[in-house]
Amino acid sequence: MGRSPCCEKAHTNKGAWTKEEDDRLVAYIKAHGEGCWRSLPKAAGLLRCGKSCRLRWINYLRPDLKRGNFSDDEDELIIKLHSLLGNKTNFFLGGFRWSLIAGRLPGRTDNEIKNYWNTHIRRKLLNRGIDPATHRPLSESAQAGSEGTPPAAGASAAVATTATTSSTTTISFAAAACSRDQEDSKTDVKSLATPPPTVAVVKKEVEKCPDLNLELRISPPYQEQFYRETTPSGKEELCFDCRLGLESSRDCSCRGRRPLMVSISSGPKESAAGFDFLGLKSGVLDYRSLEMK
DNA sequence: AAAGTCACCAACCGCGAGGTT
DNA sequence: AAACCTCGCGGTTGGTGACTT
Structure with missing residues (x-):
């Protein structure tokens, strides 16, 4: 029944990756492509768990990653998306949030965005008097919480x-x-x-x-x-x-110029x-x- | 200069969904 | 059908460098 475990944890390295490990992983994926994370470490000569290899590749080594600071536009985009997608209780998006946001930010990973949210944006919103979890004014959120109302998933827009x-x-x-x-x-x-x-x-x-x-x-x-x-x-x-x-947002600045919505099935x-x-x-x-x- | 604190972020962990045997 | 595995996710931790006292 089933398969053998993905790796023997006792014989794998942990912690920071060395340059040599990175090189091996990159070389292997360039030659064989992504996937088969279970067998990859052995095939690539790495003493790492496949899961760890996948994470390292996705979050750090992928060639299409955009390194460096987030732009103001990216900041605002993350805030808007977070507000729209809400938290993991958002019923129709299930547990997805960071990955969806990352999908709209080319070159950024969910882990990177998550870290950025926790270290920068959260504080930024708090400074603006906005509850990062609900995107409502802090006073309003506190009141809602005390009344036993679950915080809105933030998808008010x-x-x-x-x-x-x-x-x-x-x-x-x-x-x-x-x-x-x-x-x-x-x-x-x-x-x-x-x-x-x-x-x-x-x-x-x-x-x-x-x-x-x-x-x-x-x-x-x-x-x-x-x-x-x-x-x-x-x-x-x-x-x-x-x-x-x-487009229905209060912040929309082109409201007056926008035509009526066209049926999406109206053609190309x-x-x-x-x-x-x-x-x-x-x-x-x-x-x-x-x-x- | 040293100690303490803060901020950042790579990596780990545990879980659930879905696939395989 | 059940057991087990892989993959991918969000939450959390811990190491490290920057900054402050």
């Missing part, structure tokens, strides 16, 4: 908890007309996460007027969505919030309309309501 009973929680999303759902349901695709490019997972929707659609579209960050077409020959840059799909031009963050484009996710028993 896109998700609103509208009703709670002792046994059922109903969470409503931006409404979409049911008739449109039915017409469009066979062509809609949704994006929830953006791991490295090249992977595409698309599942066709078959249900009519579903309460919750969890289809996934995994795609590279879409640069085109930073702009929208204003004329057949011209494009206008979107504000930071719209790039994140937070849809992508030029932008506003598609994690598939939370209004009208894309047909989460009219979801009940959690």
Whole structure:
């Protein structure tokens, strides 16, 4: 039954990696590619656990990693995403948070972002009087906590908890007309996460007027969505919030210039309309309501 | 200059989901 | 079907350098 353990812990090194170990790991992965972490240490001549090799590669040795300080834009992006994705209790994203945020920050790892959050952003938000966990004013969060209200997952920009009973929680999303759902349901695709490019997972929707659609579209960050077409020959840059799909945000600075949302199934031009963050484009996710028993 | 404190971040740990035998 | 493994995740720890007293 089963397989043998991934490594014999008694015979593995721990702690900081040496230059030689790094070189061996890089050379091996360059020659054989990623994966098979279990057998990699032995094959590469490393006295390390496969798990440790994977971590070292992903967090430090990968050639596409961006080293150095976070820019202000990255700061704000992390805060917005953290606010949007909430904590691990976020019901539809499960335990994912840092990895999703990392997916929107090319060259950054979840571990790096997590560390940065804990050391910089957390303090920054506290200095602004904002609770890092709930993204609400500290006083408000304290009050909510004392009333026994669980902290909002922070997805206020896109998700609103509208009703709670002792046994059922109903969470409503931006409404979409049911008739449109039915017409469009066979062509809609949704994006929830953006791991490295090249992977595409698309599942066709078959249900009519579903309460919750969890289809996934995994795609590279879409640069085109930073702009929208204003004329057949011209494009206008979107504000930071719209790039994140937070066009309803109070901070949105291009509100007045923005056209009405176009049905995402209107054809190939849809992508030029932008506003598609994690598939939370209004009208894309047909989460009219979801009940959690 | 030495001691204490703080900040950073690489690495470890434990867990859950999903796959394999 | 059950046992066991791999992978990938978030939380946490510990080493180290910078800064302050």
